[in-house]
Amino acid sequence: MRSMRLRLLLVGGVLGAVTGCATGEEWTTWKTHPTHFASGEHMFFSVRNREGAQAQVTRQDITLARNEGWWGKPITVSQDQILER
Amino acid sequence: MSVRPTLALALALACVMAAGRADAAAPGAASAPPEDRLLPVDQYTSDKARTLGATHREALRALNTGIYHCMPWVELQKHSIGFFRPKGATADFRYLTLRIYIEQDPSTEFARFRIEERASGMFSRYVGPLLRRMTKDPAILGDPAVDGFTVILEWMKQLPRAAGERPVHETIAIFIERNVAREYLEGAIPIADVAERARVLGFDGETALGPLRVAVWEDKFVATFKVSNYVLEPGVTCS
Numbered sequence: 001m002r003s004m005r006l007r008l009l010l011v012g013g014v015l016g017a018v019t020g021c022a023t024g025e026e027w028t029t030w031k032t033h034p035t036h037f038a039s040g041e042h043m044f045f046s047v048r049n050r051e052g053a054q055a056q057v058t059r060q061d062i063t064l065a066r067n068e069g070w071w072g073k074p075i076t077v078s079q080d081q082i083l084e085r
Numbered sequence: 086m087s088v089r090p091t092l093a094l095a096l097a098l099a100c101v102m103a104a105g106r107a108d109a110a111a112p113g114a115a116s117a118p119p120e121d122r123l124l125p126v127d128q129y130t131s132d133k134a135r136t137l138g139a140t141h142r143e144a145l146r147a148l149n150t151g152i153y154h155c156m157p158w159v160e161l162q163k164h165s166i167g168f169f170r171p172k173g174a175t176a177d178f179r180y181l182t183l184r185i186y187i188e189q190d191p192s193t194e195f196a197r198f199r200i201e202e203r204a205s206g207m208f209s210r211y212v213g214p215l216l217r218r219m220t221k222d223p224a225i226l227g228d229p230a231v232d233g234f235t236v237i238l239e240w241m242k243q244l245p246r247a248a249g250e251r252p253v254h255e256t257i258a259i260f261i262e263r264n265v266a267r268e269y270l271e272g273a274i275p276i277a278d279v280a281e282r283a284r285v286l287g288f289d290g291e292t293a294l295g296p297l298r299v300a301v302w303e304d305k306f307v308a309t310f311k312v313s314n315y316v317l318e319p320g321v322t323c324s
Contacts, residue, residue: 056316060116062157066188076239076254077288083169083182083235085130 116318118153120146124167131177137168137230141181144222148183151218155323157312159185171235171260179230180260181219184237187211196242200287204257205299207238208285212259213276214307216266226267233262242289256288257297277301 123145126138138145145166152161165184170177187207195203215236220226235258242255261283268274280301287294317323 055314057312057314058116058316059154059157059318062312062315063116066160071245071252074241074252074254075290077256077291077293079164079169079184080172081288081291081293082172082237082258082286084172084174085124085128085134085167085169 118149118161119163120149121163122149122161122165124164124169128164129168131170131179133177133230134168134170134179137179137228140228141168141222141225144225147222148218151221151323152183152185154317154321156185156307157315158189158310159187161185165237168231169235178232180233180235181225181231182235182237183215183219184239185211185215186254187238187240189240200255200289200294201297201299203255204285204287204297205280205301207240207257208259208280208299209276209301209304210306211238212236212261212279212301213269213303216261216270216279220266220270226263226270231263233260234266235260253290255290258286258288260284260286276303 123142124138126135126142129135129138149161149166152159162184165182167182168179169182170179195206198206216234219234219236225231237256237258239254239256241252243253245252261279265274265279265282269276269279277300280299285297285299287297
């Protein structure tokens, strides 16, 4: 199971490395704006399938991917430093 | 090994897709965001807030659902939506509040900006579109008990530098009085005026940076950005 997961991760890595480029439309969006700092999503959602046709990414795919790519509990301001209930 | 979260997520997303969609909902059924993104009505501390929470429950649920499907690159944590009181308010002022985490790489280009510039960029991108989403139901803006709006924007500032370290987020909290929001939404003032009249607080991790002065511009990012290959689920529309 563990090795299967690792294999999938490797396949995913190759896929991501090969296909993780911004599309022309995304670059246009970047160039339209003076501050192109939100780069992350451009790359990590650029996953395409192996047959050449574009894969479909659903909302649930994104949720599952987030859960797997979690970096741990961040250091951030707590709600009660800003707001009261 | 230093891996950017975007790459990590790319790998995870590829794995999820390669592994099939066993966890996906049945075809035709749209997935729903967790209900706990809304503060439960019984957790408010005043009658005014409880009434607001109960009266506008459906509008808040629609806000939660709309962001979930239409802005999938941002994330809401537990209790991120509700009628909160700005901390230290002198009376029971209730602001419709939305806190989002914006998923993006901590880029060196962005990091070189001053905090005021980063705050300005994020304000420009998100506050206008989020205000529109928060007031999609006209009953929100029409309710005199809603004293204003709070938008809290959070993004990753720094990745863990070593094993066991935690990522650091940067956050800005923007408090906008109801009349200012109304003028903006009616097209009477530009977003730059909203920024001038709003109170903006900055936070570096858990450390308060105090009020920030921001210089804001009209930004079409939210309207134009599309997650590659993302498909809306059946029955879901985004406008």
